[in-house]
Amino acid sequence: MGDSVGVLNPPSRILMGPGPSNVHPRVLQAMALPTIGHLDPGFITIMDEIKAMLKQVMLTGNELTFPVSGTGSAGMEACLCNLIEPGDRCVICVNGVFGQRMADIADRNGGEVVEVQAPWGEPINPEQVRQALDAGQTKLVAIVHAETSTGILQPLEEISQMTHEHDALLVVDTVTSLGGHPVKVDEWGIDACYSGTQKCLSIPPGLSPVTFSDQAICALENRSSKVSSWYLDMAMVREYWGQARSYHHTAPINMLYGFHEGLRLILEEGLDNRWQRHKHNHKLLVAGLEDMGLEMLAAPAYRLWPLNAVKIPPGVDDASVRRELLERFSLEIGGGLGDLKGRIWRIGLMGYTSTENNVMLLLSALRQIL
Numbered sequence: 567m568g569d570s571v572g573v574l575n576p577p578s579r580i581l582m583g584p585g586p587s588n589v590h591p592r593v594l595q596a597m598a599l600p601t602i603g604h605l606d607p608g609f610i611t612i613m614d615e616i617k618a619m620l621k622q623v624m625l626t627g628n629e630l631t632f633p634v635s636g637t638g639s640a641g642m643e644a645c646l647c648n649l650i651e652p653g654d655r656c657v658i659c660v661n662g663v664f665g666q667r668m669a670d671i672a673d674r675n676g677g678e679v680v681e682v683q684a685p686w687g688e689p690i691n692p693e694q695v696r697q698a699l700d701a702g703q704t705k706l707v708a709i710v711h712a713e714t715s716t717g718i719l720q721p722l723e724e725i726s727q728m729t730h731e732h733d734a735l736l737v738v739d740t741v742t743s744l745g746g747h748p749v750k751v752d753e754w755g756i757d758a759c760y761s762g763t764q765k766c767l768s769i770p771p772g773l774s775p776v777t778f779s780d781q782a783i784c785a786l787e788n789r790s791s792k793v794s795s796w797y798l799d800m801a802m803v804r805e806y807w808g809q810a811r812s813y814h815h816t817a818p819i820n821m822l823y824g825f826h827e828g829l830r831l832i833l834e835e836g837l838d839n840r841w842q843r844h845k846h847n848h849k850l851l852v853a854g855l856e857d858m859g860l861e862m863l864a865a866p867a868y869r870l871w872p873l874n875a876v877k878i879p880p881g882v883d884d885a886s887v888r889r890e891l892l893e894r895f896s897l898e899i900g901g902g903l904g905d906l907k908g909r910i911w912r913i914g915l916m917g918y919t920s921t922e923n924n925v926m927l928l929l930s931a932l933r934q935i936l
């Protein structure tokens with residue numbers, strides 16, 4: 567068998583879908599460094615540097631700030647399963663796939679789920695969140711900052727304020743915004759926040775950075791029931807990432823090397839520059855698409871910079887265009903999910919992929935095909 571199987575040779579792609587994005591070569595180099603033990607003193611320094619850099623990227627002073635082993639959904643699950651106890655009333659905002667996933671996880675953890683909905687392609691209306699909060703004592707409000715399934719950017723400050731006025735915790739999904747849009751954890755009063763490595767951080771999928779505020783830690787420490795997940799129990803995982811450094815599960819060493827290098831790249835560029843780069847390339851793409859007569863799904867005020875949802879023109883076949891982009895130009899874009907399947911394309915400009923060159927390439931490829 568070993569004789570007939572060739573060495574791995576994945577195709578070289580430009581990843582302009584909803585994630586993963588292209589990975590910076592320096593991150594891949596870091597991941598190829600020699601594996602060491604997860605309790606090695608040399609690794610402890612690396613962990614300390616990761617925590618310090620991650621706090622800077624998430625704009626938080628929270629002590630409990632570290633990457634959870636697993637993809638973005640593991641971070642989602644970690645935030646919700648640690649904060650929800652059976653019977654807790656949870657207001658979950660749903661205007662796309664990822665809000666729906668949060669509602670599912672909250673329900674699986676015994677939460678009494680109250681959904682606040684908006685049509686896919688529109689932001690959540692804060693007034694409806696207020697009504698849901700007024701209707702009963704609530705443990706937490708959970709909301710997606712950057713809804714990757716629709717390209718919607720959700721303003722958070724008003725919702726954060728009303729959440730705290732009602733003594734509830736605010737949980738925010740920043741999987742597609744962290745590293746591409748401003749995410750200000752402390753300034754915006756976010757109590758639990760998670761992201762993922764393969765979107766605007768441009769690191770392969772496999773880690774989910776999370777942060778918990780003092781209020782969230784207080785809720786964690788005052789639980790009357792055990793967290794249902796052993797693997798994601800933050801009270802135990804933080805013993806490894808904190809002073810004790812005691813074994814919980816074996817940290818994915820080489821993924822963390824890549825994470826370390828990815829964070830270094832972000833701080834080298836500077837958060838402001840990075841946000842401006844994402845904004846600039848988004849504007850360039852939208853102008854080019856509109857020039858071709860295409861129409862964006864989201865209203866201008868709510869458009870994500872890293873994820874551009876554009877309506878598929880009538881009479882154009884979704885799958886064959888995406889296949890041709892991949893086969894002729896080695897370029898990947900995403901299709902729609904749920905009700906939007908066959909109706910939109912999702913064009914990612916995330917992290918390392920967000921360049922003028924890639925925008926120009928996609929626009930000319932699309933022009934040729936259409």
Ligand SMILES: *Cc1c(COP(=O)(O)O)cnc(C)c1O
Nearest residue numbers: 637638639664712714741742762
């Ligand atoms: C991608 C994504 C997730 C899930 O992340 P996985 O890495 O696929 O587990 C969660 N929320 C949002 C908004 C996402 O875009």
